[in-house]
Amino acid sequence: MHQILQIEDDNKLSELLENYLLRYDIELTSSTTPHEGLTLFRSRKFDLVILDIMLPEIDGLEICKIIRKESNTPIIMLTARGDVMDRIVGLELGADDYLPKPFEPRELVARIQNILKRSTPHPNKSSTICFGDLNINTVKRSAKLNKQVLDLTTLEYQLLLMFAENPGTTLNRDEILNQLKGIDADIFSRSIDILVSRLRNKLNDNSKAPKYIKTVWGTGYTFVGGSNEDN
Secondary structure, eight states: OEEEEEEOSOHHHHHHHHHHHGGGTEEEEEESSHHHHHHHHHHSOOSEEEEESSOSSSOHHHHHHHHHHHOOOOEEEEESSOOHHHHHHHHHHTOSEEEESSOOHHHHHHHHHHHHHHHSOOTTOOOEEEETTEEEETTTTEEEETTEEOOOOHHHHHHHHHHHTSTTOEEEHHHHHHHHOOSOGGGHHHHHHHHHHHHHHHTTOOTTSOSSEEEETTTEEEEOOSOOEEO
């Protein structure tokens, strides 16, 4: 059974989701305050965090920032504001997805399942994709640069793998969006650009003289990182 933490000050919503998610083999642990939520997060291993933006004392964006400093656990952010900037900032801070309120519980389940599927190792696939000093382990779903493990979120890893599996191919934003799923199409261009920027930073990649990810202006991005070797 998957273990999920929700930090949400709406008790009625939490109770509804706790009962609903059990149908899908998901156990939800709820917290109504940021401090309690962080304490729970640090005391147990969770597969995913559902994080409301509008919280007392500390808002969800700040909590997202704190969690990202400590863990790559996937995060879905909930917002009632309907503000595009909230969603953009959430992505910049490392959220994997977001869902505006009100929402259908089944849609939340679909997004949870999609993220958990992306973050679950595939034991039948045993390979390492290498591009010079960059090594991607598709079993452990991790990557190393110069033998140092990269601190990637689930979404960042998925984007890197997508690039690595399509070297030399220009991928437009629609193609990236369709592969990653979960990102709101209304602001997909900005969202994809933010995600690529985050990945570039972790690869120490210079957009003006790219070693790994080249911008194809007006089209999308091309992965140019050396030669591909499967071990």
